[in-house]
Amino acid sequence: MARVIVVTSGKGGVGKTTTSASFASGLALRGFKTAVIDFDVGLRNLDLIMGCERRVVYDLINVVNGEANLHQALIKDKHSENLFVLPASQTRDKDALTEEGVEKVLKDLAEMGYDYIICDSPAGIERGAVMALTFADEALVVTNPEVSSIRDSDRILGILQSKSRRAKDGLEAVKEHLVVTRYSAKRVDEGEMLSYKDVHELLRVPLLGVIPESETVLQASNQGTPVIYTKESEAAEAYQDVVARFLGEERPMRFVDYERPGLLKRLFGGA
Amino acid sequence: MSKPIEFKAGTLTAMTAVVRDLDNVQLAHTLHTMLGGMGEFFAGEATIIDLSQLGKVPSRVDWSGLASLLRRYGLQPVAVKSAPEELEEGAKKAGFAVLNQAAGKTSGDKTVALEEKKKEEPPAQAELLAETASSEAAPAAAAQTMIIDRSVRSGQQIYARGADLVILGGVSNGAEIIADGSIHCYGPLRGRALAGAQGNIAARLLCTNFGPELISIAGVYRTFERGIAEKLAGKPVHAVLRPTVSKTEEEKYALSIEPLQID
Numbered sequence: 320m321a322r323v324i325v326v327t328s329g330k331g332g333v334g335k336t337t338t339s340a341s342f343a344s345g346l347a348l349r350g351f352k353t354a355v356i357d358f359d360v361g362l363r364n365l366d367l368i369m370g371c372e373r374r375v376v377y378d379l380i381n382v383v384n385g386e387a388n389l390h391q392a393l394i395k396d397k398h399s400e401n402l403f404v405l406p407a408s409q410t411r412d413k414d415a416l417t418e419e420g421v422e423k424v425l426k427d428l429a430e431m432g433y434d435y436i437i438c439d440s441p442a443g444i445e446r447g448a449v450m451a452l453t454f455a456d457e458a459l460v461v462t463n464p465e466v467s468s469i470r471d472s473d474r475i476l477g478i479l480q481s482k483s484r485r486a487k488d489g490l491e492a493v494k495e496h497l498v499v500t501r502y503s504a505k506r507v508d509e510g511e512m513l514s515y516k517d518v519h520e521l522l523r524v525p526l527l528g529v530i531p532e533s534e535t536v537l538q539a540s541n542q543g544t545p546v547i548y549t550k551e552s553e554a555a556e557a558y559q560d561v562v563a564r565f566l567g568e569e570r571p572m573r574f575v576d577y578e579r580p581g582l583l584k585r586l587f588g589g590a
Numbered sequence: 591m592s593k594p595i596e597f598k599a600g601t602l603t604a605m606t607a608v609v610r611d612l613d614n615v616q617l618a619h620t621l622h623t624m625l626g627g628m629g630e631f632f633a634g635e636a637t638i639i640d641l642s643q644l645g646k647v648p649s650r651v652d653w654s655g656l657a658s659l660l661r662r663y664g665l666q667p668v669a670v671k672s673a674p675e676e677l678e679e680g681a682k683k684a685g686f687a688v689l690n691q692a693a694g695k696t697s698g699d700k701t702v703a704l705e706e707k708k709k710e711e712p713p714a715q716a717e718l719l720a721e722t723a724s725s726e727a728a729p730a731a732a733a734q735t736m737i738i739d740r741s742v743r744s745g746q747q748i749y750a751r752g753a754d755l756v757i758l759g760g761v762s763n764g765a766e767i768i769a770d771g772s773i774h775c776y777g778p779l780r781g782r783a784l785a786g787a788q789g790n791i792a793a794r795l796l797c798t799n800f801g802p803e804l805i806s807i808a809g810v811y812r813t814f815e816r817g818i819a820e821k822l823a824g825k826p827v828h829a830v831l832r833p834t835v836s837k838t839e840e841e842k843y844a845l846s847i848e849p850l851q852i853d
Contacts, residue, residue, distance in 0.1 A: 470744055473762045477743030492740075523741060523760055523777070 321429035323436045325455035327479075329471030331442030333463045334500035337536055339439035340368045341547035341555075342459065345562030347402035348547075351434040354393065356405040356424075358451035359441035360416060363407035370397060370543025371404055380408040383420030389427050398548060413447035425454050444478055454484050457494040460524060463501045464513040469521050472497075476524065496527035498561060503532045504577035515575055528561035530554055531574040599747055601768075601787065605635040605665060610643050614655045621663060632664035638689065642672035651677055653684030734771070741777060742767055749787070763803060772796070778824075784811075791831050791843060796850065800827035807831050810845045826850040 326339040336359075343355035356379060357365035366372040371394045377387035382405070389405075396402035405424075408415070428436050440451035452458065458479055462472040476495060480486055483493050499515045506512040515529045533554040539546035547558040553574045560570045611617065637660060660667045670681040671689035678688050736750035741759030747766040748755065755769035760777025766784070767773060771793055773785045778799040786793030786808035793807050800822050804813045810831060817823070828850040831843040 470764060473744040473764070476741075477746045477762075477765075480740065480743065481746070521762075 321425075321433045321436055322456045323425055323438065323454050324457045324459060325438040325440055325452040325479075326459045326461060327440035327448060327452055327475050328442065328461040328468070329444060329448075329473075329475040330463070330468045333461050333468050334530070334536075335442070335461050336364045336368050336439055337540065337546060338459060338461050338498055338500065338530070338558075339365060339437050340545035341558040342562060342565075343402055343435070343437045344396070344399060344545040344547050345558055346435050346437075346565075347396065347399040349562065349566065350401060352401050352432060353435045353437065354403045354405060354428050354433050355437040355439060357407035357439050358416070358447050359439065360407045360411055360413045360447055361409065362441065363409050365439050366394070366404060366406040367543060368540050368545060369404050371406075372543070375406045378406045378408040379424070380411045380415045382424055383415065383417060389424065389431065398544070413441070413445065413450075416447060416450045418450065418453060421450050422454060444474060448475070449478065449482055452479055452483055452493075455479070455493050456485070457496065459496050459498050459527065460522070461498050461500055462518055462522065464499055464507070464515065464518050466513075469513075469518060472522060476522070495524045496565065497522055497524040498527050498530065500530040501532045502529050502575070504575055508577035508579070515572075526572075527564050528557055529572060529575050530557045530561070599749070602636060604668070605632065605637040606640045606671075607637055607660065607665070607667075608640045608643055609656075610645050612641075612644065612648050612651050612656070614652050614659060617656070618659055621659065634664055634666055637665040637667045639667055639670045639686070640672055641670060641674065641677070644674065647674045647676060651680055653680055653686065657684065657686075736769070742781065744781075752788075755785075760799070761802075769793070782806075785829075786831075793831075795829040796827075798826045798852070799824055800847075805829055805845070805847070807845060808843070810843055812845050812847070821849055822847060826852045 326335050326342065328335050336357075339355055343353050347353045355365065355369070357363050358379070359365070360380060363378075366375055374394050377392035379392070381387040382389055382392045393403040393405055396404060425436060438451040438455065441447040452475075460472050460476060462468050479493050479495065485491065485493050497519060499518050502515060503512055507514045515526065519526045531553045533546075533552060535549045535552040536546045536554050539549050546552065546554050549555045557574055560573060563570050609617070639656070657667045667686065669687035669689050670677075673681055673688060681688055734752065735754045735756060736748075737756045737758065738748060739758045742748055742757060742761045742765040744762045744764030748757075748768065750769040750771065752770050754771035755767060755773045757767060757773070757775045757777065761767055761775055761779050761781040761783065763780045765781035767775070767781065768784045768787045770786065770788045770790060773783050773793075773795045775783065775797040779797040779802045781802060782804040783795055783797075783802055784806040785795045789808050791808045795805055795807060801818060801824060802814065804811055806812070807829060808831060826849065827847060829845060829847045832846045834841055834844045836842065
């Protein structure tokens with residue numbers, strides 16, 4: 320049975336698409352047949368992050384409108400046999416998404432034997448975001464350690480509670496996971512940033528992982544390779560941890576403690 | 591893009607005009623004597639015409655005449671409540687909203703206002719407003735308590751009508767919980783909490799982790815712009831209205847926020 324997972328945040332620019340790409344890739348690397356859908360109609364980005372922008376022929380709206388079938392629209396990922404990308408439309412707007420259309424796409428994907436369907440939500444709480452979360456079984460709530468991002472995540476959690484199909488049908492609630500991104504242990508240590516414990520305490524959602532702020536995220540995005548593939552990158556390893564914890568493994572939190580440079584390191588520079 | 595229409599839950603303070611006789615000439619005379627003929631005596635308050643104490647039911651009512659009479663003194667009649675069945679149709683035709691009927695019509699008896707209100711409230715009618723799915727409500731038939739066994743998130747509003755409200759989760763910044771009775775909150779209280787929303791001064795607010803944006807009991811409210819006292823912040827707290835020595839009606843009660851010993 321396919322699990323539908325929405326990656327959402329409320330606020331823009333916090334790392335939803337980066338997280339969607341790496342999380343989907345991580346699941347595919349573990350052998351799960353995974354589809355990742357870009358719901359950001361009109362502002363599509365996921366294809367860029369996944370490095371498949373030149374292979375986009377049909378998109379989500381074409382499928383919803385019946386102008387193309389799923390086999391035509393799904394793009395096979397260049398890194399993994401198990402991962403397929405369904406891009407958003409760049410030329411349409413979010414009103415083109417209908418609840419029936421989205422439901423049918425998800426149902427068809429489930430029938431095609433997908434284990435996980437990742438829905439990359441647009442920012443905001445408007446139609447696109449609501450469509451992305453309506454059919455979710457689980458939600459990854461991506462939050463930066465700052466107050467406005469936390470407030471927006473809280474808002475989107477409320478919408479999950481009220482507008483998801485599970486809530487409306489009175490089924491078991493959508494399972495929520497917190498992913499704190501763009502985390503700087505150094506700035507937390509200096510008191511400039513909220514700690515992941517503060518974020519967790521404010522949102523009261525089980526913490527799935529903390530992704531450190533890292534240059535490799537930007538580099539990977541520019542190259543069209545999800546950051547999880549980057550070697551020797553803290554962000555990549557943190558995403559590996561997220562996938563592992565999602566699948567039920569116990570992993571200690573990494574990259575959350577700042578070690579102040581010792582005297583020798585300060586004197587002699589050091590890397 | 592802003593929508594052409596939006597729905598927001600809100601409470602409105604309305605004036606109630608208890609009308610015992612629907613003879614407009616009689617009413618005009620009485621109002622003239624009561625208000626000294628001073629036009630615009632009121633300041634445009636929304637007004638509900640309460641007919642629960644109506645003496646004899648007239649065969650015909652001049653609703654528009656009654657409305658213009660009230661308007662003359664600065665009232666805005668919007669609804670009729672507790673109207674006898676035979677008058678409902680006419681009131682509707684005249685453009686009035688017809689509000690819930692009293693369970694038993696109290697003709698002539700001198701029940702005090704509070705009891706009156708109780709009768710009109712359907713038992714334990716608890717309802718969730720705004721974005722809250724109704725399936726999650728757990729209104730017990732007789733308990734007059736609404737229990738929410740999750741957190742209330744930013745942008746959500748919960749109203750326990752005619753009931754106490756128990757929140758087992760937290761209340762986030764930007765969320766609002768309202769009860770006509772008392773409020774109990776077991777998670778962190780960071781949003782707005784309004785107990786005794788219909789003016790019940792005996793309502794209380796109890797919480798285990800105090801950090802709200804605003805609290806109110808029966809309209810006596812407190813904001814925390816300058817922060818919350820250290821002995822209360824994040825701690826179990828009990829808020830209650832206490833009588834003051836002040837003689838004025840508005841300052842009869844003060845909101846007292848006290849630490850609550852729970853272990």
